[in-house]
Amino acid sequence: MTIQDVVKQCGLTIDTIRYYERIGLIEVEKRAYFKNYSQQALETLMAIKKLRLARLSISEIKLFLSIEVDPMDLSREQMDSISTVIDKAIERTQIRTKEIAESQLLLENMKHKLIGVANENK
Numbered sequence: 001m002t003i004q005d006v007v008k009q010c011g012l013t014i015d016t017i018r019y020y021e022r023i024g025l026i027e028v029e030k031r032a033y034f035k036n037y038s039q040q041a042l043e044t045l046m047a048i049k050k051l052r053l054a055r056l057s058i059s060e061i062k063l064f065l066s067i068e069v070d071p072m073d074l075s076r077e078q079m080d081s082i083s084t085v086i087d088k089a090i091e092r093t094q095i096r097t098k099e100i101a102e103s104q105l106l107l108e109n110m111k112h113k114l115i116g117v118a119n120e121n122k
Helices: 003-010 014-022 039-053 058-069 076-120
Strands: none
Touching (some): 003 014, 003 039, 014 039, 039 058, 058 076
């Protein structure tokens, strides 16, 4: 598939996709005049997008993606390191979820106040 197809399906920009390719997060088949993005590359990009939303750094994502390569090749130390990264990411995600819920509550309260003022002025 073309990079435009990938953009439509995963919602990342062309620049972001090319950056991830350049730093080795995804592999792309190079043809004579274009690059062919595989279904695996698309799935990896979608996973990267979710991991970035969980505020994982690029180095953490590289470590995390190493599970996908061949988990049987991982040493005990690598598995422990990846497990620690995952635990920290889960914690950050839980904190972020709480912050978003608090923001939503604040916005809802502001909306109710606004509606109350509008109703009083009728």
